[in-house]
Structures are given as C-alpha cells and as structure tokens.
Amino acid sequence: xFLDNSEQRKQLSKWIIGTVAACILIFLGVRYISEIxxxxxxxxxxxxxxxxxxxxxxxxxxxLCFIERHLFRKNPTPRKERARxxxxxxxxxxxxxxxxxxxxxxxxxxxxxxxxxxSSAVAELLDELAALENSADFxxxxxxxxxxxxxxxxxxxxxxxxxxxxxxxxxxxNKAGGAISIAVSSVVNGIxxxxxxxxxxxxxxxxxxxxxxxxxxxxPEKVGAGIIxxxxxxxxxxxxxxxxxxxxxxxxxxxxxxxxxxLRMPYAPMVGALxxxxxxxxxxxxxxxxxxxxxxxxxxxxxxxxxxxxxxxxLQQVEGNLIYPxxxxxxxxxPSMWVLAAITIGGGLGGxxxxxxxxxxFASAYKLLKEATDKRERRMQQMNERQKV
Numbered sequence: 001x002f003l004d005n006s007e008q009r010k011q012l013s014k015w016i017i018g019t020v021a022a023c024i025l026i027f028l029g030v031r032y033i034s035e036i037x038x039x040x041x042x043x044x045x046x047x048x049x050x051x052x053x054x055x056x057x058x059x060x061x062x063x064l065c066f067i068e069r070h071l072f073r074k075n076p077t078p079r080k081e082r083a084r085x086x087x088x089x090x091x092x093x094x095x096x097x098x099x100x101x102x103x104x105x106x107x108x109x110x111x112x113x114x115x116x117x118x119s120s121a122v123a124e125l126l127d128e129l130a131a132l133e134n135s136a137d138f139x140x141x142x143x144x145x146x147x148x149x150x151x152x153x154x155x156x157x158x159x160x161x162x163x164x165x166x167x168x169x170x171x172x173x174n175k176a177g178g179a180i181s182i183a184v185s186s187v188v189n190g191i192x193x194x195x196x197x198x199x200x201x202x203x204x205x206x207x208x209x210x211x212x213x214x215x216x217x218x219x220p221e222k223v224g225a226g227i228i229x230x231x232x233x234x235x236x237x238x239x240x241x242x243x244x245x246x247x248x249x250x251x252x253x254x255x256x257x258x259x260x261x262x263l264r265m266p267y268a269p270m271v272g273a274l275x276x277x278x279x280x281x282x283x284x285x286x287x288x289x290x291x292x293x294x295x296x297x298x299x300x301x302x303x304x305x306x307x308x309x310x311x312x313x314x315l316q317q318v319e320g321n322l323i324y325p326x327x328x329x330x331x332x333x334x335p336s337m338w339v340l341a342a343i344t345i346g347g348g349l350g351g352x353x354x355x356x357x358x359x360x361x362f363a364s365a366y367k368l369l370k371e372a373t374d375k376r377e378r379r380m381q382q383m384n385e386r387q388k389v
Contacts, residue, residue, distance in 0.1 A: 053196030055357075057204075058235075062242040063092040064201055089201050103277045106270045110296055117299045233371075234364040241332050241360040248327040249279035252286065252319050259311055266300045267293065281343075281355045286316055332363035 029036060044051070068088040072080040200207060215224040253276025260268035271293035278285035290312045298305040334342075339359055346358020 049192035050196055051193075053193035054200065056193060056197040057200040058238055059242060060089075060092045060096060060197065060201060061204070062239055062246070063095055064088050065239075066243075067091050085202060089198060092201075099277065103273050107274050107292065110267065110270060111292065114296045114299045121299075230364075230368060233367055234360075237332055237364045237367060238360040241363060244327050244332065245280055245359075248319070248323055249276045251323055251327070252276065252279045252315070255318075256312070256315060259315065260308070263304075263307060263311060265297060265304050265308055267296050271296070285355075286312075286319070290316075332360065334359065334363040334366055338362050338366060 068084060071084050071088055212228055215227055219227070253272045253274075256275045257268050257272030260271060271289065274292060275286060275289040278289040281288075290309065293312070294305050294309050297308050339362070342358035342362035343355050346354035346356070346361070348354070349358075
C-alpha cells in the first residue's frame with residue numbers, strides 16, 4: 001500500500017505541510033496586506049542607495065567590459081594589469097556622464113531660446129492683428145460686414161498671453177527649485193550609491209564567488225543551482241540588451257543627423273545627439289526626441305518642421321522593422337509583442353527607468369520560461385515513451 005512505503009509517506013507529509021504553510025502565508029498576506037506594503041516601502045526606501053548603486057553598476061559594466069578587453073592588450077605587465085580595472089572604471093564614468101551632460105548642455109539652452117522665440121513671435125503677431133483691425137477697411141472684401149462685427153481685444157489677449165507665460169516661467173522655476181532641493185537632499189544617497197557601484201565594479205569577480213559560495217552552502221542544492229542559473233541568465237540578457245540598445249541608439253542618431261544634413265535642416269547635430277540618448281528607451285524615446293526636434297525646427301521654418309516629422313516617421317519605420325529586430329531583438333530573443341508589453345508595464349511602474357529595465361526583465365523571464373517549458377516537455381515525452389514500452 002501507499003502508506004507502507006516510508007519514502008512515499010515522507011513525500012506526502014512534506015506535501016501536506018507545504019500546502020498548509022502556503023495557505024497560512026496567503027491568509028496572513030491578505031489579512032495584513034497594508035502592513036506588508038508599508039514594510040516593503042520602508043525597506044525599499046532604506047535600500048534605495050544600494051539598489052541605485054546596483055543598477056548603476058549593471059549599466060556601467062557594459063562599457064567597462066568593452067574598455068577592459070581593449071585596454072593594454074599589447075605588452076601586458078603586472079603593473080598594467082593592476083591599473084586596468086581602475087582605469088576602465090574611470091573611463092566608463094567619463095563616457096557615460098559625458099554623453100548625458102553634453103546632450104543636456106546642447107539641448108536645454110536651445111530649447112529655452114526656442115520657447116522665447118515662439119513667445120516673441122506670437123506677441124508680435126497679436127500686435128500686428130491689433131493694428132490691422134484698427135486700420136483695415138473690411139467693406140471692400142467678401143464677408144467684410146460680418147468680419148467687422150467681430151470684436152477681439154488683441155491687446156488684452158497679448159497681455160493675457162504674457163501673464164500665462166510669466167506664470168508658466170514661475171512654475172518652471174519653482175519646480176526647478178524643488179528639484180534642486182530634492183537633489184541636494186539626495187546627495188548623501190547618491191554618494192552612497194555611487195560608492196557602492198564603484199565597489200561592485202572593482203570587485204565583481206570576488207563578490208560573484210562569495211555570493212555563489214553562500215548560496216551553495218546555505219540553500220538546498222537544487223534551489224541554489226536554480227538561483228545561480230536565474231541570476232546568470234538575467235545578467236547575460238541585461239548585458240546583451242544594454243549593448244544592443246546602445247548600438248541601435250548610436251545608429252539611429254547617426255542616420256538622423258545624416259538625413260537632416262542632407263535635407264539642410266537646422267540643429268542637425270544636436271537633434272541627432274538627442275535622438276541617440278532618448279533612443280535608449282525602446283520605441284518611446286525616439287518620439288520624445290522627435291517632438292523636441294520638431295519644436296526647435298519650427299522656430300526656424302514651419303515647412304522644415306513638417307518635413308522633419310515626415311522624415312523621422314520614415315526613419316522610425318526603418319529602425320523598427322530593420323535595425324531594432326536585427327541589433328536588439330536578435331540579442332535578447334524577445335518577440336516584438338512582448339517588447340511593447342514590457343515597455344508599457346515598465347513605464348507604468350517606473351517611468352523612463354521602468355521602460356529601460358522592462359525589456360531585459362521580460363526577456364529574462366521569457367528565456368527562463370522557455371527553458372522550463374522545453375525541460376518539462378522533454379520529461380513528458382520520456383514518460384509517454386516509458387508508458388508505451
């Protein structure tokens with residue numbers, strides 16, 4: 001009988017205990033969900049600098065690996081070997097921070113000037129309309145009688161526009177001041193996260209060995225092997241995604257710059273650089289750059305702004321159908337439908353950072369689920385073959 005076998009009784013006991021424990025945990029989780037949510041939020045706030053440092057280390061590790069592979073390749077010496085990692089970390093930081101700071105220095109002043117130019121143009125237009133209304137003879141044009149009855153106070157409208165712009169400027173300044181105060185209050189967290197990222201990058205091999213050792217010693221063999229495999233898959237997918245996304249962003253920005261130069265559009269280098277940076281956010285980032293670029297070009301020529309929008313839509317089609325699937329999709333092996341789902345869910349949960357991290361997260365889950373499905377399918381086939389025999 002079933003209960004006569006000690007091994008089977010042990011398995012039944014484990015199954016009953018596990019089921020009861022799972023039911024108790026589910027009940028407690030539902031019963032005290034608000035307390036659990038508060039505890040999780042408190043824990044995330046406490047670990048925020050460390051989590052930020054880990055994310056920064058993952059991003060910086062991509063250029064770090066590339067620089068480290070090509071640094072001191074000829075005539076390596078013990079002294080060069082010791083200096084390779086610190087120098088690669090410094091160069092990676094300079095590269096990443098330099099790109100974002102350069103784009104910000106290029107774009108923000110031009111965007112401010114564009115807003116000021118548009119505001120000035122609208123104010124001048126309102127002044128001209130006010131003068132035209134006072135001097136024009138509507139009786140000599142079609143429907144002039146009806147047009148003369150339209151009474152618009154252009155001067156008052158201009159004043160209202162100036163007040164709106166002034167309030168908008170004050171609002172921007174207040175938000176900027178609030179952002180600065182938040183940034184100042186977050187300096188300590190930023191310093192801790194930055195130091196943590198540097199420590200991870202400088203000692204990543206040693207930390208990896210220590211973590212694997214702890215997992216193997218303190219967790220069951222199958223559980224530990226599973227955790228190590230999941231971490232390995234996630235790390236590999238994230239590395240490939242960042243490398244592919246960066247390559248794709250550089251290609252898209254370069255093509256955008258070349259196309260704008262051929263079409264003789266203003267702000268070509270700046271818009272191309274902005275496209276390269278915002279394209280790090282899959283699908284959505286390019287449209288952000290297109291909106292800013294179209295607004296800047298609009299201050300120079302409305303016709304060229306329309307041409308730029310048409311050109312960028314065509315470029316996005318080429319990027320979405322040819323460049324992205326070959327450069328990024330082939331690396332992470334994630335279908336386009338799930339890429340869109342990852343961006344939508346990631347953006348809803350974490351904004352732009354969520355969009356960026358959503359794709360590699362979904363790609364890792366997709367790969368792990370595919371492996372588990374293939375493994376289970378093979379087991380089922382083997383069981384069917386045994387039953388036939």
